[in-house]
Amino acid sequence: MKEDLLNKIAEILEVEEITMEDELNSFDEWDSLTGLSIIALVDSDYKKTLSNDQIKEFITVGDLVAFILD
């Protein structure tokens, strides 16, 4: 479940692999479009609603993953 989600996030960020400790701001592709892609992913695959304001609160990949899988 977690591995699958990490792969999906890595795909959106256009990197080979990511770890829970990586900071979201450190990725070149981390912008408003990535944010929307993640909102769409969370909506379709995890049946959750995520806003831009919430995304801004997440520091690491782990923060994001914890919210999605909670």
Next chain:
Amino acid sequence: MHLNFKNKKITGILSVLPANEINYVDEIGNYNFSEKQSLKLGKIMGYGTRRIVNEGTTVSDLCSYGLNYLFEKNLLDKDSIGAVVLCTQSPDQFLPATSNIIAGKVNLNEDVISLDINQGCAGYEVGLMQAFMLLNTGSINKVVLLNADILSKKISIKDRNSRPLVGDGASVTIIENSNDNEEIDLFIKMDGTGAFSLQIPAGGFKLPSTEQTAELVEDVAGNLRALDHLVMKGDEVFNFVQTKVPEMLFDMFEKLGIDKTYFDYYFFHQPNKFMLEKLAEKINIPYEKMPNNICEKYGNGSNITVPLNICENLGAKALTESYRVCLGGFGVGLTWSLIKWKLEKLDFCKIINY
């Protein structure tokens, strides 16, 4: 709210688009983002070409041009019109109503009722609802529904959030009484607590336009816009559409005892391709059933996307075939609405340039 109507038919749809076409890639330099970022955005969201009015062109210009075209081609008899309903959020002026201006321009007689409705993304469904109610009076046999917007005039050229989506245009739909006994079901909901998710803050009576409201300010994402410009909370609107529209659709299926295969087409409002693809995935229907090509070809013309969608994707086929359609609008208000209807053979279904 669920409203039921019967014995109404659309007999023709005409879309009027400004001839002036602009291309997304030509505007990338205006934005505070790298070319690579903007190209990626364009690819995912489906940004291509858009139709934009020239300086000075108004909603009444586009609508009266379309009406005169129909009069001249003998596709619409001026004396048969009982009412003109205009849905727009880009009126020529605050007063008079733009539909009055149009009636004067095309010289409609004094018995024709002219009404403006302030609706945008769901303007086609709300306009049809008003048309049905006018036809239900028994005294009116033909309603002309006009949907028009030129919101490109209210969008900052440095706003990558909204600028690449928006196009301009008008459409003319003729709705008449019929004897076919076909049921029309209209589902509509509104949530005023989301009224400011999509807005133009300044320029009305509350905050008149001044030098200050025209000042460009940068937002957290790097877009520059003024209070005079349209502003959209993209994430809120996305979540609203992906939650509320499927909910309403599944409710409709249940109430009417139908399923997703009932409809030949889902002609929905088209904010962008991405949003429509996600909706189709959620409803689990093939992309072809819910066309998503309007925004990338003409831009999102707010009020006009549904009629333009029909003109573009059915076109001349609508003159010889009938289709079971689900019409859908969602956005500013917040308003969302679905209509189950059978589209009988039309007298005209086409796009012309202004």
